[in-house]
Amino acid sequence: MPSRLSRAWRSSAWRMGALFLVAVAAGAWLHALLESLLVFATAALAIGLFRLLRFGELLTSRRRVPASNGHGVWDEIQNLVRRRQRAASDDKRRLLRQLHAFRDAAAAMPDAVVALDLDRRIQWFNSAAGQLLGLKYPQDIGGHLTNLVRAPRFADWLRLDTVDALADLASPVDEAVRLNVRLIRYAENRALLVARDVSPLMRLEQVRRDFVANVSHELRTPLTVVHGYLDMIEPDQFPEYEPILHELRIQSRRMTQIVEDLLTLSRLEAQNELLLERISLRSLLEALRREATALSHGQHEIITELLGPHDLSGSAKDLHSAFSNLVTNAVRYTPAGGRITLRWESDSGGARLSVTDTGQGIPSQHIPRLTERFYRVSTSRSRESGGTGLGLSIVKHVLQIHHAHLDIRSEPNIGSTFTCVFDARHLLEPASLVASS
Numbered sequence: 509m510p511s512r513l514s515r516a517w518r519s520s521a522w523r524m525g526a527l528f529l530v531a532v533a534a535g536a537w538l539h540a541l542l543e544s545l546l547v548f549a550t551a552a553l554a555i556g557l558f559r560l561l562r563f564g565e566l567l568t569s570r571r572r573v574p575a576s577n578g579h580g581v582w583d584e585i586q587n588l589v590r591r592r593q594r595a596a597s598d599d600k601r602r603l604l605r606q607l608h609a610f611r612d613a614a615a616a617m618p619d620a621v622v623a624l625d626l627d628r629r630i631q632w633f634n635s636a637a638g639q640l641l642g643l644k645y646p647q648d649i650g651g652h653l654t655n656l657v658r659a660p661r662f663a664d665w666l667r668l669d670t671v672d673a674l675a676d677l678a679s680p681v682d683e684a685v686r687l688n689v690r691l692i693r694y695a696e697n698r699a700l701l702v703a704r705d706v707s708p709l710m711r712l713e714q715v716r717r718d719f720v721a722n723v724s725h726e727l728r729t730p731l732t733v734v735h736g737y738l739d740m741i742e743p744d745q746f747p748e749y750e751p752i753l754h755e756l757r758i759q760s761r762r763m764t765q766i767v768e769d770l771l772t773l774s775r776l777e778a779q780n781e782l783l784l785e786r787i788s789l790r791s792l793l794e795a796l797r798r799e800a801t802a803l804s805h806g807q808h809e810i811i812t813e814l815l816g817p818h819d820l821s822g823s824a825k826d827l828h829s830a831f832s833n834l835v836t837n838a839v840r841y842t843p844a845g846g847r848i849t850l851r852w853e854s855d856s857g858g859a860r861l862s863v864t865d866t867g868q869g870i871p872s873q874h875i876p877r878l879t880e881r882f883y884r885v886s887t888s889r890s891r892e893s894g895g896t897g898l899g900l901s902i903v904k905h906v907l908q909i910h911h912a913h914l915d916i917r918s919e920p921n922i923g924s925t926f927t928c929v930f931d932a933r934h935l936l937e938p939a940s941l942v943a944s945s
């Protein structure tokens with residue numbers, strides 16, 4: 509089927525052809541063929557130019573191109589442009605409707621949403637951002653978020669441009685409102701900042717922490733009393749009860765240890781500030797080696813390897829307790845005759861303290877859960893060897909407050925390596941170098 513444009517072309521060509529014949533006939537009748545054709549050509553050209561001029565005016569004016577009722581090429585081109593214009597404005601209207609729907613959805617979100625441009629200036633924000641971050645419309649549009657949320661932690665985090673969330677940021681509107689903030693990058697480094705009010709969750713978490721700390725604290729005194737009385741009973745006073753008394757002593761000691769470990773965990777969880785001390789790795793490795801030897805009663809080969817010059821900066825007591833937990837586990841879960849290696853490696857980029865044993869190892873499905881409280885691969889084995897199930901949990905928390913993490917590699921019947929991975933911020937140049945410079 510011929511298109512509208514080719515039909516219009518044909519109709520224009522017929523009309524032009526008919527006019528040409530009229531011009532030829534008139535020229536022949538008047539004996540002025542050349543003049544007649546000249547008049548025809550000039551008129552055709554003038555009409556063409558006039559239509560072109562009008563069409564150009566129509567296109568440059570901001571008005572919609574009107575419909576044309578004629579059947580010529582120019583009429584058809586005008587109608588074609590009109591149809592295209594209408595389709596484009598329908599598309600625009602549909603896109604605007606969608607954009608408004610998205611904005612309405614984002615505006616209705618309970619989380620604060622702030623759209624940031626390439627320079628991290630505010631482009632748009634929803635009403636929750638007004639309530640949680642104190643942003644005001646329209647004066648804050650185009651401003652820098654760091655001028656409005658004036659917390660150094662927030663500015664550092666935003667500068668890092670990281671995908672990791674910023675936890676527990678106080679709202680600039682109300683200190684009691686705690687926020688969890690995320691930066692979501694999209695199209696060409698633009699970003700959406702999403703801040704969620706996590707105060708109710710934090711309050712619940714605080715209630716849980718207080719509960720565990722209070723229960724542990726309340727249990728401490730009665731346990732000390734029971735423990736004290738049990739220790740006062742001489743073994744030969746009641747020989748027939750000796751096995752029972754022995755068991756009671758073991759269990760009360762275990763309960764005391766559990767309570768002490770729970771209190772340590774509560775203290776670590778509540779700890780915001782870290783007392784930074786210089787920890788010499790040479791002395792620390794030596795102390796750990798002595799502890800392992802005492803615990804092993806000479807049944808294991810204990811090796812220390814100092815492969816880095818740096819010292820650590822952190823809480824000496826907490827780091828010692830964390831490393832000591834790893835060493836104790838290595839001795840407890842490695843059969844007699846096994847080898848335990850304590851290794852310190854460091855360079856300017858970071859450091860690793862690892863404890864490797866040739867013990868029973870851990871099946872891979874247990875590894876992700878080992879640092880959970882009271883998680884044990886074998887409950888009976890852990891109890892037999894005096895474990896509370898809280899050791900690795902304490903290690904994880906101590907490392908967390910030192911911005912470090914625990915890496916666990918293990919193969920059943922071959923052995924395990926527990927590595928504490930530190931980044932450069934807690935490393936110190938060796939004391940001898942500092943003194944000589």
Ligand code: ADP
Nearest residue numbers: 837838841884885886890895896897898899900
């Ligand atoms: P526990 O007091 O039971 O040792 P931990 O939190 O220290 O508690 O360890 C959790 C569990 O991880 C242990 O019960 C044990 O099953 C496993 N585990 C820890 N260290 C080792 C190791 N070096 N070799 C094998 N298993 C280990």
